[in-house]
Amino acid sequence: MTHPAARRRSIAGARPLRLAPDVTRALPLGVPDGDQPATQGPDRHLLGAEVYYRAAQRDVLHGPTTEGLGVHLARVGPMPSALGGAGGQLLQIVDEVGLTGRGGAHFPVAAKWRSTITAVQERHVRRRIRGGRGESAPGEVLVVANGAEGEPASAKDAALLQHRPHLVLDGLVAVAEVVGADAGVVWLHESADQTRQAVARALAERRAARHDSVPISLATGPDRYLTGEANAVVQALDGGPAVPWFRTVPAAQGGGVDGQPTLVHNVETLARTALLARTGVPTEASGPAGGVLTSVLGRLTSGQAVITVRELPPQCTVADAVLDRYGHEVAPRAVLIGGYGGTWLSWEEAADLTLGRLDRRRAPGAGLLPGEVTLGAGVLAALPADACGVAETASVATYLADSSARQCGPCLFGTRALAELWTRIAQGRARRGDEQELARISAQLVRRGACALPDAAVNLTLSAARVFADDVRGHLAGAGCVRGCRAGSAAGPAEAWSTVLPVPRSA
Amino acid sequence: MASPDARSSRRPDRGGQDRGGQDRGRDTHRVRVNPIACEGIGMCAHLAPDVIVVDDWGYPMPATRDLDRREVRAVRSAIAACPRRALFLT
DSSP, X not given: OOOXXXXXXXXXXXXXXOOOGGGGSXXXXXXXXXXXXXXXXXXXXXXXXXXXXXXXXXXXXXOOOOOOHHHHHHHHOOOOOTTSSTTOOHHHHHHHHTOBOTTTTOOBHXXXXXXXXXXXXXXXXXXXXXXXXXXXXXXXXXXXXXXXXXOTTOOHHHHHHHHOHHHHHHHHHHHHHHHTOSEEEEEEETTOHHHHHHHHHHHHHHHHTTOOSSXXXXXXXXXXXXXXXXXXXXXXXXXXXXXXXXXSSXXXXXXXXXXXXXXXXXXXXXXXXXXXXXXXXXXXXXXXXXXXXXXXXXXXXXXXXXXEEEEEOTTOBHHHHHHTTTOOSSOOSEEEESSTTSEEEEHHHHTTOBHHHHSSOOOTTOOSSGXXXXXXXXXXXXXXXXXXXHHHHHHHHHHHHHHOOSOSXXXXXXXXXXXXXXXXXXXXXXXXXXXXXXXXXXXXXTTOSSSSHHHHHHHHHHHHHHHTHHHHHHHXXXXXXXXXXXXXXXXXXXXXXXXXXXXXXXX | OOOGGGTTTTOOOGGGGGXXXXXXXXXXXXXXXXXXXXXXXXXXXXXXXXXXXXXXXXXXXXXXXXXXXXXXXXXXXXHHHXXXXXXXXX
């Protein structure tokens, strides 16, 4: 563990995170070394300050207060018209910048808007052909701000909605104007009380000020991993259960709520849209509009697991993003990049990758090597030197299998098969051929579900097999875990084995 | 608004009403499966074995390539035979 990046940061790495008063100080897009040039003009940050969450409960431990409408407008300026005006045409800006969906899939935003614009225009044509009769049962074109953050190690969406709800809501209204939508919806987990209160207050402020051109409402779904999956959101808003649904016509193209186009965007995508509307296309001189929003899993000196939401510059490395929030004296062994459907990389592979390089769409058929990995929704979870990769992976794989909506056969059987395979390995009762079995099951799971949950389990477990080959061999040899993980003693369900990654207990 | 039990009856995808005509007038055809509707009955793999194989659990894994005319004919018979209406051409 003497990687250059680890050595360079060893002093900071040796300093366990303490919640000193200075964490409230706004951290303007600085790497920990703080050599960021000051930017001119309106504030270009998404968050500006760091927010700390308890990892297990995902409630705020320490963070700034909710920004009111007046303060928000004073900071970033008024929202220009989405269809022209000072900010230029928003669709063109978003296209030129190459903004992609921040829920993790990184789908190009401009392409999604264009398909909805086309669908909305076709809807008008259809109405006219029906001679106005269509007016009686129209259904609304909706834009959804999706804040149902399913990833247990992610808290960036909560941080945005709690700290700067108006930035997200500005983006929601702007997208509604661009595509010609009738209304906006903010979609949240039902137990996300802190977030819901912040959004409800913000919506009340905006209504009182008659700030928005479309009505915005608030809706919630059950506290499950899949509740934020885009098609689950659409089906829930359509009166069905909040589980994924298969569509031949994508929701954005007219297969949405009430058979109308429904555009679902992650809340960070909307916050970025609201920034870009004000800044226009960023130039070399102006710097980017908003940094890379990350959720970094770490520990306090007390041992409590925390998620730090940090806005970091694209040139920041994984080592710089993780180490001074990590709370250990020795460099980590590995990093899980992108969340529970993401990819394990060894510390040596991950340390010097820059966030800007990782912040991209996953290419079709991409593998799990450092050159192909994506930051997904911005999760960085470092595995301490003394933690067992097999136990962590078995826990999370079991959580993913438990999270299945049990609708698609390959997921119902295959995602569970992966979880059971890792449980067997962790408990030292693997069967002959289980290592080959992992590759065989994985090959049958890629793109086999209505949603990407089986793919998540494949990415997690295949990358774990590569990065934790030593741990796997140790467990397979039946000699027990050299790191002393709980899996060997087989006490409790597999979800309880992880000591680093937060795994919500299924009911 | 769908009733709560609408899903238990596994209503077909609402895009499905266009499905019959969706593939008309295209030069190239691919076969797709709606994995939620599919229950792994396996008629398709019998009727179009060159295009569809089943996985470990009996669910169809269709070829992800453009089909030739003979294959398209086989797939059409598989589509007609699927009790779950889970198969379609794009």
